[in-house]
Amino acid sequence: MPEQNSLSLDAGLAVLRAVAEETRLRLVSLLAESELTVKDATAILGQSQPRISRHLKLLAEAHLIRRYPEGSWVYYRLGDGAEGAFARDLVARLQASDPVLVADRERFEALRRAKAEEAARYFASKARTWDEERSLHAADSEVERAILAALGPQSFRSFLDLGTGTGRLLELLSDRYDTALGIDASHDMLAVARANLARADLGAAQVRHGDIYALNVPPRSFDVVAVHQVLHFLEDPARALAEAARALRPGGRLLIVDFAPHGLEFLREEHAHRRLGFSHDQMKSWLQGLDLDLEQVTDLAPRAEETQKLTVTLWVARDPRIITDLPVADPNREVA
Missing domain, CATH: 3.40.50.150 (Vaccinia Virus protein VP39)
Known part of the structure; x- marks a missing residue:
């Protein structure tokens, strides 16, 4: 493994401790697909906001994920370093047909569709102005x-x-x-x-x-x-x-x-x-x-x-x- 994608012993133990819990592993699996907010994660996993926030904090402290504030919201995404590479490799080894992960993905896709519909409504409201300028x-x-x-x-x-x-x-x-x-x-x-x-x-x-x-x-x-x-x-x-x-x-x-x-x-x-x-x-x-x-x-x-x-x-x-x-x-x- 290239040096830049390697973990020290302490970092490796921190990563393993962070993912060795069901909710956090489910979160990592979802974040391998796309960035999420706390609100997104609570809707998908059906858990309280404080609980989700705590799990995300632990994942962030292990450098498995990164946080990007945007106004009053914060978006989370898998990290880009060795920890992020470890997370992606771990997710790739999970059984895609696992019923818990399948249900998570189904709720995630439903949430994506709802967001896409909301975005489409906003875009449609601006379409006349943009079409006039493009012409x-x-x-x-x-x-x-x-x-x-x-x-x-x-x-x-x-x-x-x-x-x-x-x-x-x-x-x-x-x-x-x-x-x-x-x-x-x-x-x-x-x-x-x-x-x-x-x-x-x-x-x-x-x-x-x-x-x-x-x-x-x-x-x-x-x-x-x-x-x-x-x-x-x-x-x-x-x-x-x-x-x-x-x-x-x-x-x-x-x-x-x-x-x-x-x-x-x-x-x-x-x-x-x-x-x-x-x-x-x-x-x-x-x-x-x-x-x-x-x-x-x-x-x-x-x-x-x-x-x-x-x-x-x-x-x-x-x-x-x-x-x-x-x-x-x-x-x-x-x-x-």
Whole structure:
């Protein structure tokens, strides 16, 4: 076993003690499928909140799981280190047909369906507004093809999607990355994204509530960072780009997708746009100020007769620092 996935004797004993109880083993089995809140776990296991919270605390103290606060809620997920690897291996060895685990999975799937229906209702309530805005520029399919072309066919280890929204980029690039994190300021949109990721069975991706101006991720921890149709909503786009650049590993790439300059003032009043697009020169200046090399610019312009449509621009910049053999930060580790 590789050293980084090995446990010391004390850590091994702590892990074994933590899982040597039925409720905690059931929790680990569920968390191998998806992240959960205390409320989720109480509904599935039919136990009190204090009891579930205590079991989760013991699992967290043994580093088998990790906790991610999101407003008044806390999401739990299996750890990413040696303890997490042990937990996943243990779950893989459990008998899938065990009646207790089968019942847990059935209740879990029912809970997922209920959440997906709730997310769908929220999405439907916003659909008219989004459809109106999407009609003003190139089709989503065209933009997505351009994103795939801009990033190229090569795979990468870690992906950070800022302003993840429905989690669409996490789905689109799922065959390119090993792990991915989507961050959004809207709890409602995160519910939609979680439902979409669950439906697509994307266990390598997770989403978290966060502030694009103050990312709670370690520096130099992502190979690709995307800021897709987000900057025009922000009062200070340059500050958000600085945070995105901070998260890039040496040699990592920053993908920005947004509108070229335009004069559709109604987007300020009806769609909360703060900026009416960004010029090539403006973006180049911001990226140079962050010591990033602008490698590619792609404009998806409307046809000449479509005078009320917007141009979508894709910028790809790279961190020119040389990749070294220094240890790389865990992209899923929270920082203070």
